[in-house]
Amino acid sequence: MSIELIIGILQIILIATTPLVFAGIGELVTEKSGVLNLGVEGMMLVGAVTAFVTLVITGSYFLAFFISIFSGVVMSGLFAILVLFLMSNQIATGLALTIFGIGLSSMLGKEYIGTPIDGLSPWFFVIFSFVIVFIISYFFYKTKAGLILRAVGESHNSAHALGYSVVKIRFLSILFGGSMCALAGSYISICYAPMWQEGMTAGRGWIALALVVFATWKPERVLIGAYIFGGVTILQMNLQALGLRFPGQFFSMAPYLATIVVLVLISSNKLRIKLSAPASLTIPFYKGR
Amino acid sequence: MIFAFGSANADQKKVGFIYIGPPGDHGWTYMHDVGRKYMESQLGDSITSTYIENVPENADAVRAIRKLADSGHDLIFTTSFNYMDQTHEVAKDFPDIKFEHATGYMQADNVATYSARFYEGRMIEGHIAGHMSKTGTIGYIASFPIPEVVRGINAFYLAAAKVNPDIKMKIIWVFTWYDPGKEADAANTLINQGADIIVQHTDTYAPCQAAQKAGVYAFGQASNQEEFCPDAHLTSIEDIWGPYYAARAKAVVDGTWSSGDTWDGMDKGMVVMSPYNTKLMPSSLIQEAVNMEVGIKDGTLHPFTGPIYNQAGELVVPEGEVAPDGMLLGMNFYVQGIDGEVPQ
Numbered sequence: 324m325s326i327e328l329i330i331g332i333l334q335i336i337l338i339a340t341t342p343l344v345f346a347g348i349g350e351l352v353t354e355k356s357g358v359l360n361l362g363v364e365g366m367m368l369v370g371a372v373t374a375f376v377t378l379v380i381t382g383s384y385f386l387a388f389f390i391s392i393f394s395g396v397v398m399s400g401l402f403a404i405l406v407l408f409l410m411s412n413q414i415a416t417g418l419a420l421t422i423f424g425i426g427l428s429s430m431l432g433k434e435y436i437g438t439p440i441d442g443l444s445p446w447f448f449v450i451f452s453f454v455i456v457f458i459i460s461y462f463f464y465k466t467k468a469g470l471i472l473r474a475v476g477e478s479h480n481s482a483h484a485l486g487y488s489v490v491k492i493r494f495l496s497i498l499f500g501g502s503m504c505a506l507a508g509s510y511i512s513i514c515y516a517p518m519w520q521e522g523m524t525a526g527r528g529w530i531a532l533a534l535v536v537f538a539t540w541k542p543e544r545v546l547i548g549a550y551i552f553g554g555v556t557i558l559q560m561n562l563q564a565l566g567l568r569f570p571g572q573f574f575s576m577a578p579y580l581a582t583i584v585v586l587v588l589i590s591s592n593k594l595r596i597k598l599s600a601p602a603s604l605t606i607p608f609y610k611g612r
Numbered sequence: 613m614i615f616a617f618g619s620a621n622a623d624q625k626k627v628g629f630i631y632i633g634p635p636g637d638h639g640w641t642y643m644h645d646v647g648r649k650y651m652e653s654q655l656g657d658s659i660t661s662t663y664i665e666n667v668p669e670n671a672d673a674v675r676a677i678r679k680l681a682d683s684g685h686d687l688i689f690t691t692s693f694n695y696m697d698q699t700h701e702v703a704k705d706f707p708d709i710k711f712e713h714a715t716g717y718m719q720a721d722n723v724a725t726y727s728a729r730f731y732e733g734r735m736i737e738g739h740i741a742g743h744m745s746k747t748g749t750i751g752y753i754a755s756f757p758i759p760e761v762v763r764g765i766n767a768f769y770l771a772a773a774k775v776n777p778d779i780k781m782k783i784i785w786v787f788t789w790y791d792p793g794k795e796a797d798a799a800n801t802l803i804n805q806g807a808d809i810i811v812q813h814t815d816t817y818a819p820c821q822a823a824q825k826a827g828v829y830a831f832g833q834a835s836n837q838e839e840f841c842p843d844a845h846l847t848s849i850e851d852i853w854g855p856y857y858a859a860r861a862k863a864v865v866d867g868t869w870s871s872g873d874t875w876d877g878m879d880k881g882m883v884v885m886s887p888y889n890t891k892l893m894p895s896s897l898i899q900e901a902v903n904m905e906v907g908i909k910d911g912t913l914h915p916f917t918g919p920i921y922n923q924a925g926e927l928v929v930p931e932g933e934v935a936p937d938g939m940l941l942g943m944n945f946y947v948q949g950i951d952g953e954v955p956q
Contacts, residue, residue: 331804339797429634429666436636439840442825516792516818518840521634521666523816525791556794560801564751564782566951 340553342507344452346531347545349503356496357476357603361417364528365424370505371512372428375519391509399501442517460542476601533582539598628680629663632692639815639834650854669694729877731767733849735915738768742775751802753812767915792818836886848886921948
């Protein structure tokens with residue numbers, strides 16, 4: 324194998340994995356605060372379509388990403404109001420958010436399917452995805468604010484008793500998660516495959532959700548998990564193209580399989596603590612109890 | 613969502629369509645919708661048409677088809693292979709309604725099937741690729757290992773190897789019809805491994821875009837995709853359903869409809885090549901491609917003309933004969949010269 328070939332493979336892996344890192348790290352922050360948002364796929368799609376439409380209308384990449392991230396804030400803000408103030412079930416609300424996002428993005432993008440655009444180079448975002456993981460890791464484990472966020476996810480009653488605003492912290496965590504998912508979506512429609520097509524994220528939101536569990540709620544492990552998944556996908560394509568027989572289907576299944584294993588393991592309480600699942604995940608917080 | 617067109621009229625026949633994707637996909641569903649509009653333009657007031665888009669290939673399809681049947685449609689086209697069982701399930705309950713199932717193989721008294729011989733276009737693409745490839749390596753993005761896709765690969769390779777016997781095919785199975793990101797990954801992987809022509813059997817124009825970016829050539833899929841990748845796009849195989857839809861709707865209007873199985877190709881205009889890219893291809897090659905179209909249309913040229921060997925070196929089509937339709941419909945093997953094996 325020549326050096327050029329290997330560099331080429333690495334480039335494709337980096338480009339393909341970046342959206343998983345963005346969505347995964349966003350969802351990780353949300354879950355660390357004790358909220359499970361299953362709306363990742365829907366927020367990614369809305370982020371993808373708003374970025375694309377903004378770019379077509381204004382011609383500005385900056386505005387495209389700005390509006391896209393704003394759409395993520397709006398979508399996740401809607402979710403936050405429902406689960407934090409109206410105490411709706413997080414799982415059902417998150418699923419509804421995905422279904423809503425699929426429909427909304429199709430509607431918004433109807434006139435723009437097949438509009439040609441000039442794609443943007445992905446490299447800034449690829450680098451940024453590494454930076455953001457290390458920022459989040461630093462934030463969680465080296466800053467007081469990160470400690471508070473984790474405390475809210477572990478035991479909201481204790482955090483509340485200490486005088487921290489559980490709802491405010493969760494709200495901000497959800498908004499951060501939403502904006503990262505939208506960023507992942509806009510990266511897909513502007514850099515990765517520059518186009519708008521309905522449902523073009525093709526299930527990456529669900530992979531991102533699986534990655535958070537696979538990573539046992541640790542930021543660096545989200546990065547590692549995403550690259551194992553992205554790397555295996557691209558490597559099996561390379562082996563196929565080299566004419567080698569390779570069970571591609573098995574490796575597409577691997578992240579989900581790993582997630583199920585982790586989920587089974589954390590169903591026992593001792594392991595749950597060891598694997599650092601936030602103890603208050605999906606449990607609603609009622610003030611004054 | 614249901615979209616209805618035209619005004620109601622007592623004698624008017626109602627024609628319904630079930631689409632797997634949105635009509636704006638610039639691929640498979642788009643071309644069925646173009647066909648539907650052509651049918652309307654040909655038959656004027658004698659028909660009105662409706663479609664339901666984004667119908668999944670599961671039990672939801674039964675509901676969608678039944679919805680059209682219940683609302684008084686006289687003819688219903690279901691336009692994806694995996695609507696087969698659902699189409700037959702509903703058709704049993706509505707013996708007076710005519711059904712047409714695209715790319716299927718099961719007929720009934722009120723269910724006809726129809727498909728197009730896309731492999732004829734693959735032969736022309738292969739011939740062009742044989743001339744245009746400098747590296748001698750073709751990258752082929754395949755979706756699912758079904759006969760339709762394998763047939764396309766073989767037809768392409770046989771024609772390309774006739775021009776350049778040393779030509780190499782690199783094939784990536786992506787196990788999806790539709791994932792722009794993954795399609796782009798596959799295209800970039802093939803280009804990285806030395807392919808300078810990208811062929812696809814998936815639904816979006818992401819591979820053609822990737823080829824354009826990398827400065828190599830590509831063939832589009834299902835519809836003319838030149839506007840998305842003008843410096844890469846050599847030609848596309850276009851699916852032209854309009855005349856068939858018009859003829860079948862006319863038969864319902866006239867009361868002459870009968871079930872059957874239609875598998876038409878270039879001769880009936882169901883498979884058409886997009887305009888060849890005059891910026892990229894020498895005029896002599898364009899002329900050869902046009903001549904091949906003529907040959908395919910008049911029957912003097914067939915993509916699967918013997919001798920054809922399988923990978924084990926066994927003669928599957930003897931010299932001077934052409935492969936029978938039965939072999940083409942069940943094709944699950946690569947011909948000799950293609951590396952690797954069809955995934956199981």
